[in-house]
Amino acid sequence: MRKRIDVEALCVAKGMPMTEQRRVVAKVLSEAEDHPDVEALHARIREIDRGISIATVYRTLRLFEKAGILERHEFRHGRPRYEAAPDVRHDHLIDVETGAVTEFSDPELETLQKQIADRLGYNLVDYRLELYGTKRDRKP
Amino acid sequence: MRKRIDVEALCVAKGMPMTEQRRVVAKVLSEAEDHPDVEALHARIREIDRGISIATVYRTLRLFEKAGILERHEFRHGRPRYEAAPDVRHDHLIDVETGAVTEFSDPELETLQKQIADRLGYNLVDYRLELYGTKRDRKP
DNA sequence: GTAGCTGCAAATCGTTTGCCGATCA
DNA sequence: TGATCGGCAAACGATTTGCAGCTAC
Numbered sequence: 001m002r003k004r005i006d007v008e009a010l011c012v013a014k015g016m017p018m019t020e021q022r023r024v025v026a027k028v029l030s031e032a033e034d035h036p037d038v039e040a041l042h043a044r045i046r047e048i049d050r051g052i053s054i055a056t057v058y059r060t061l062r063l064f065e066k067a068g069i070l071e072r073h074e075f076r077h078g079r080p081r082y083e084a085a086p087d088v089r090h091d092h093l094i095d096v097e098t099g100a101v102t103e104f105s106d107p108e109l110e111t112l113q114k115q116i117a118d119r120l121g122y123n124l125v126d127y128r129l130e131l132y133g134t135k136r137d138r139k140p
Numbered sequence: 141m142r143k144r145i146d147v148e149a150l151c152v153a154k155g156m157p158m159t160e161q162r163r164v165v166a167k168v169l170s171e172a173e174d175h176p177d178v179e180a181l182h183a184r185i186r187e188i189d190r191g192i193s194i195a196t197v198y199r200t201l202r203l204f205e206k207a208g209i210l211e212r213h214e215f216r217h218g219r220p221r222y223e224a225a226p227d228v229r230h231d232h233l234i235d236v237e238t239g240a241v242t243e244f245s246d247p248e249l250e251t252l253q254k255q256i257a258d259r260l261g262y263n264l265v266d267y268r269l270e271l272y273g274t275k276r277d278r279k280p
Numbered sequence: 281g282t283a284g285c286t287g288c289a290a291a292t293c294g295t296t297t298g299c300c301g302a303t304c305a
Numbered sequence: 306t307g308a309t310c311g312g313c314a315a316a317c318g319a320t321t322t323g324c325a326g327c328t329a330c
Binding site: 281282283284285286287288289290291292293294295296297298299300301302303304305 | 306307308309310311312313314315316317318319320321322323324325326327328329330
């Protein structure tokens with residue numbers, strides 16, 4: 001069960017001028033249950049407003065990302081995929097057969113990572129963790 | 141202390157036709173102590189043989205990668221970077237200020253990842269872990 | 281009113297590819 | 306010899322940008 005994030009409200013809170021196009025992009029992002037790429041997003045956007053150009057989609061995604069409203073993920077083998085920025089950080093497990101993404105978070109893992117960085121003489125400022133797997137017992 | 145890998149020997153072992161150009165690319169990769177990108181590699185290659193084109197560099201890197209002789213890493217913010225494939229897997233800590241890469245490996249971490257995948261109903265087939273940090277006590 | 285937006289088409293960037301003469305085994 | 310290679314320049318695909326007109330506030 002994914003927590004719905006009101007992207008438009010976040011934009012307004014940041015004082016962004018809200019155009020019709022941005023509202024549509026925000027709506028599509030808010031409603032996405034998956035982690036769509038630009039092409040998928042554009043397709044969904046055009047279902048609502050046929051005239052919105054790909055340039056606007058790119059511009060808007062960059063804008064939202066810089067504002068911290070959006071996360072861009074560069075998983076292996078594929079174009080960047082997007083999700084509305086969650087309030088609690090999580091990591092991703094990607095199904096290598098279907099591309100489906102499962103979210104998870106594990107405090108133990110983060111502790112361990114901090115320890116490793118520390119041991120190497122660094123302060124951990126960020127990390128990227130992606131698991132790639134195949135579903136167990138896929139057939140009946 | 142980085143273990144030197146004889147890339148040319150690995151190519152020969154795989155039965156690749158070894159041209160003058162491939163020997164140069166192999167040599168540069170074997171001698172690299174860092175994780176250079178294509179541009180850096182091409183620069184080093186040209187120091188040995190001025191005539192080798194960027195197309196050849198790209199073709200050769202792809203060839204080596206497909207043969208499992210080379211690893212391509214797509215760290216955040218930047219072009220892909222390469223290293224001769226190590227025989228024991230390791231992960232990377234990237235200095236966000238300098239781009240320098242420190243290698244590490246932690247069996248505990250891998251166990252934990254396997255457990256997480258398992259808990260989510262997946263068999264772990266691969267993963268990507270990158271730590272981003274700043275050096276502690278950088279100044280004297 | 282004016283700063284900032286959008287659509288369009290052209291530009292950009294890193295990377296790949298078709299062609300054809302050259303090289304390797 | 307026959308398969309494979311490499312250099313060149315053109316092609317490519319995803320993304321960005323300049324411009325001129327339009328919109329939010």
